[in-house]
Amino acid sequence: MVLTFPAGTGSLHLNLVEPNLPMDVSYHNHSNWSDGLDSVKAMYDAAKAAGLREFGLSDHYVVPGLPNLNDKEWSMPIQKVHQYVDEVISYCKSISCDDFTPRVGLEVDYFRENWKDVAAILDTLPLDYRIGSCHYAFDFSIDHMAEDWEPLTQEQINAIYVEYWRKMMEMAQTGVFDIVGHLDLPKKFAFPCSCDLYDIQEATLQAIKAADMAIELNTAGWFKPCNEPYPSLDLLKRARQLDIPVIISADAHETANVNRAFDRAQAFLAQAGYGTQRWRYEGRKRLPLNN
Ligand SMILES: [Zn+2]
Ligand SMILES: [Zn+2]
Numbered sequence: 210m211v212l213t214f215p216a217g218t219g220s221l222h223l224n225l226v227e228p229n230l231p232m233d234v235s236y237h238n239h240s241n242w243s244d245g246l247d248s249v250k251a252m253y254d255a256a257k258a259a260g261l262r263e264f265g266l267s268d269h270y271v272v273p274g275l276p277n278l279n280d281k282e283w284s285m286p287i288q289k290v291h292q293y294v295d296e297v298i299s300y301c302k303s304i305s306c307d308d309f310t311p312r313v314g315l316e317v318d319y320f321r322e323n324w325k326d327v328a329a330i331l332d333t334l335p336l337d338y339r340i341g342s343c344h345y346a347f348d349f350s351i352d353h354m355a356e357d358w359e360p361l362t363q364e365q366i367n368a369i370y371v372e373y374w375r376k377m378m379e380m381a382q383t384g385v386f387d388i389v390g391h392l393d394l395p396k397k398f399a400f401p402c403s404c405d406l407y408d409i410q411e412a413t414l415q416a417i418k419a420a421d422m423a424i425e426l427n428t429a430g431w432f433k434p435c436n437e438p439y440p441s442l443d444l445l446k447r448a449r450q451l452d453i454p455v456i457i458s459a460d461a462h463e464t465a466n467v468n469r470a471f472d473r474a475q476a477f478l479a480q481a482g483y484g485t486q487r488w489r490y491e492g493r494k495r496l497p498l499n500n
Contacts, residue, residue: 233471234263234489234498236314237340237390237425237458242293243269243316244283246463249300255464257309262498263489264467265312266297267340272327274320277348290315294334312337312490316390319343319380328385338490340425341386343394346372355398355434363403370395370402374409381416387493388456389417391427391439399434410444418451423488423495426478428470429460438470438477445481454488454495 239245240252247255249266256264271284280286285293294313301311315334317327319341331339344351346369358366373395380386395402417424427439440448448455457474461467487498 233261233457233468234265234312234487235261235459235461235468235471236263236265236312236338236388236456236490237267237316237427238265238461238467239268239316240266242266242285242296244462249297251464252461252467253300253304253311256311256467257304259468261309261468263310263312265314265337265490267314267316267338268293269318270315270327271318271344272320272323272330274318274322274324275345275348278345284318290330290334294336298335310489314338314340314388314490316340316342317386318345319376319383319386320345321376321379324380324383324385328383331385336493338387338493339385340388340390341380341383341422342390343373343376343380346370346376346395351395352397355400358398358400361400366400367402367404370406371404371409374406374413378409378413378416381413381420381422384420386420387422387490387495389422389424391430391460392424393440393444396435396437396439396441397430397433399436411447414444414447414451414453417448418453421495423454423456424448425456425458426474427458427460428474429466431470431473438474442477442481445477445483449482454486455483456488456490 238252240247240249252266253264269284270290271281272287297313301313304311314336317339349369350357430438455478457471459466459469488495489498
């Protein structure tokens with residue numbers, strides 16, 4: 210918001226950031242097509258009622274790339290992805306209005322073993338954006354349960370982190386995705402890595418920049434054992450130095466969370482050196498979101 214004082218009061222212009230800008234979008238969210246609790250309709254209706262300018266579902270689409278990973282119950286059935294997109298688009302058309310633009314996306318797992326096959330399917334889907342995520346390092350499920358981490362040695366934990374970052378870098382290098390999902394996910398259950406990840410993180414950020422992708426400030430991390438958003442302030446500052454765009458997202462799995470902690474997210478972005486510029490996606494093009 211720019212305040213311009215009336216003539217005669219000088220040429221003072223103030224740029225004020227409102228605590229809850231009505232210009233928010235939230236693109237990383239789940240319905241009961243994957244592991245969310247609520248229906249497509251309920252999620253969009255809640256986002257509209259919450260005053261979001263744009264909202265998109267991005268249900269999980271996990272095509273297992275490793276022989277020992279079966280189809281995942283927290284993903285939509287992989288053969289139903291077109292049906293999902295059709296249903297979401299059809300509801301989006303019915304709810305769209307001047308103040309609220311619904312979007313359609315997917316959160317897609319990257320596997321180096323099958324990404325080209327997955328990309329060919331994605332090319333047949335009229336999505337507004339594709340979120341690229343890694344929920345697996347090797348066949349280890351990173352974000353399922355703390356109990357999966359408890360028996361690991363520090364050496365195994367370190368190997369998971371390194372493999373995760375390697376996969377994230379590769380995922381960006383494919384050029385198939387638009388937004389990076391929860392950049393530093395392995396910290397979720399607070400089992401930290403004891404080795405130096407700086408170089409592989411830097412290479413990943415450079416790959417994200419080269420692919421012209423955005424990252425998300427995913428507020429769900431504040432409500433997990435790690436108690437901070439994805440990514441950390443340190444990583445966000447490094448992304449800022451490279452001028453990588455950020456999209457605030459709730460990663461909501463129920464209607465109550467469609468814009469959870471967005472006020473904190475605004476402050477966190479400012480702390481990392483980001484201004485008030487926000488972005489939207491339409492037909493996989495990133496465009497400025499004007500106030
Ligand atoms: Zn995810
Ligand atoms: Zn998600």
